Amino acid sequence: MCARYTLTRAEKEIEKLFQVQVKDGFEPNYNLAPTQEGLVITADEPGIAQKMHFGLVPHWAEDTKPNISTLNAKSEDVLEKKTYRPLVQHHKTCLVLADGFYEWDKKSGKSIPYRFVLKDRPLFAFAGLWSQWKSRDGAIVYRSFTIMTTAANETVAKVHDPKNRMPVILDKYTEPFWLSKDISTADLLSLCLPYPDEKMEAYRVSTDVNAAATKGVINNRPELMLPLNSQ
Template structure:
């Protein structure tokens, strides 16, 4: 799964890499570690307007929800089942990209997860890359306010990630810049489970895996 990301790129780096401007640059707050469980407001590119970074809350709220409590369960969506899950089946064509400089995962060192090792996953040749997602707009029935939110898509882990995420063996759909553009335009999901090399940092030690 993917519940923690790193967003350290500057606005200049993001705008140049994705060829998109910021709708509200003052909202951007680069951080070493961002937790989805805080439902942060993050810069996202949507398929309907890929030239602009818009700010969406992490944790998708489906349009039919009575309140926003569901979002703690919708940080991620399994790519294989989005058409079968009520929270996602109405937004399968509402594609977005979250730009990141890395994401975090914890490897279980014992059977109960009492001992874990933290990993930062990055692409070797891509300082900034994308994570595929879906987005939704929810109207709060109490005050009529709109909330734009997103979820990150996950898939079965590749060999590298299966060694790290060694319980559920999942990983986010990782994209380089070109793949991100294809995802937004066409919804192509043959993404980077097969990217050649990934950098993985664990407790300050950097390793290359191919």
């Protein structure tokens, strides 16, 4: 599962690398947690990067209460789930922008956090799906997303052993295909592959990152993503 990630790059860098306009601004997030707003690029509006809530809320839900089961969508059985099947079929795909993500090593009985980054790309995108929920009176519109997952590569599996999963990280070649409305469902899902080990690295960070918030205050500061031995 990918339940926490980072997006700390400046707006201008995001706009340049993805050839988009950042809509409504975005503040760096060093510990982006469920229900918080991430930055996504959708197949419907590929020219903008817009904020949506992490943790998908389907349009038929009673409310926007978060559900841990919709933070990630397992790519191998996504078409078997009523929450995700129509989103795939109707090309409600998105790029979830990030520059790293966290996973926890729990083999010792403790939750020891690691941050994963790409060696060759300071900014990248997870494959995602998005949905729009509206209140019955139409006054509230809540857009949200989930991150696709696949089998973990060796780099991630060393840390995240219990489930052997990792987020689907797209490369520059496959990003346009994930947003294409002309691609078949089978071809779309064929893009959900483990990212190459040789292009990733991981390092341990402080357990301070374990809490998404402390006493109601969001836990979001640059020190959280620093290597443990540099703090």
